[in-house]
Amino acid sequence: MGIDPKDESELFNKGLGIRRDVLGAAHVERSLSAADDFTAPVQRLVTEYCWGEIWGRSGLPRETRSIINLAMLSALNRPHEVRLHVRGALNNGVSRETIQEIILQVAIYCGVPAALDSMKVCTEVFREMDEEATASN
Known part of the structure; x- marks a missing residue:
C-alpha cells in the first residue's frame, strides 16, 4: 500500500519534510512505503503530530x-x-x-x-x- 504524500494533509507534508531532514530521507521512505492498512494510521499520526506539529514549532531549536x-x-x-x-x-x-x-x-x-x-x-x-x-x- 504505502503512503503517498500527494494524498496527505499540509501538516503531514510539513512533518514529512522535517522528518526527512532529521532522520534521513532513506529511512523515512522505507517507513512510508512499508505502511499497510494496519500501520498507515500510526505513520500518519507520527508524521503529522510528532514531526509536523511538535518538531515544527519554533519554541525550541x-x-x-x-x-x-x-x-x-x-x-x-x-x-x-x-x-x-x-x-x-x-x-x-x-x-x-x-x-x-x-x-x-x-x-x-x-x-x-x-x-x-x-x-x-x-x-x-x-x-x-x-x-x-x-x-x-
Missing part, C-alpha cells in the same frame, strides 16, 4: 529537541528509537561528546542499565556512520 529526545528515549530504554535519534541528533548539530554527556546524565538520574543500553547503541551508530563515511571517500 532542533538541536535542543534532539538532546531532549535522546535523554527521554534513553531513560525509557527504547534502543530502536535511540538508534534513529542518534543519527538525527548528529544531523541536527549535536556532537558525539554532547551525546556522551546526555547518556552519562541518564545513568545518574534514570539508571545505569538504561544508560549502558543507550551507550551501546550510540557506539554502534557511530561505528556505522564512520564506516559509511570511509566507504564514500
